[in-house]
Amino acid sequence: MNKCPICGNPFPCLDHAASTTTSKAARNRVVLAAAVAAVLLTVLSGCNEKHSEPFKDAPRSGTDNGAPADVIRMPDGFSNAATKCDHGNRLYIAYHGDSPYAAVAVVAQDPTCR
Incomplete structure (x- = not known):
């Protein structure tokens, strides 16, 4: 049987349902931000100038044309x-x-x- 990760009560734990949903949403935002940062880093580091x-x-001889x-x-x-x-x-x-x-x-x- 599944238990609430906060209090250990069996699901559905109505006392902590909002906090577990919030933590999942926050975790999803962090994962999304990390993925966007990784893609941006890859794209920007690949620019060739x-x-x-x-x-x-x-080595250079000192003669400059x-x-x-x-x-x-x-x-x-x-x-x-x-x-x-x-x-x-x-x-x-x-x-x-x-x-x-x-x-x-x-x-x-x-x-x-x-």
Whole structure:
């Protein structure tokens, strides 16, 4: 036979029926809030901002080519690209969507990079 969790009397315990219902409702609210927090944490931690990452992938030589790159904008469905000169070589870099890796092409000793 089931007993009241508060006083131990057999069910239905009319003295504590409201408090057990309230505790179930409160527990449901806590479980719902925890589930919402877990979903929000998962979604927000999955955001990728590769364009604002600091230099953290390799040691740096101290030589900084901070000159702006020429951006080549392509129509929707195609990857945009950027090009710039570095030490006489022309670099072409293209990301595909939000991929963390880029395609890189180098034109060695490009005559337009003087």
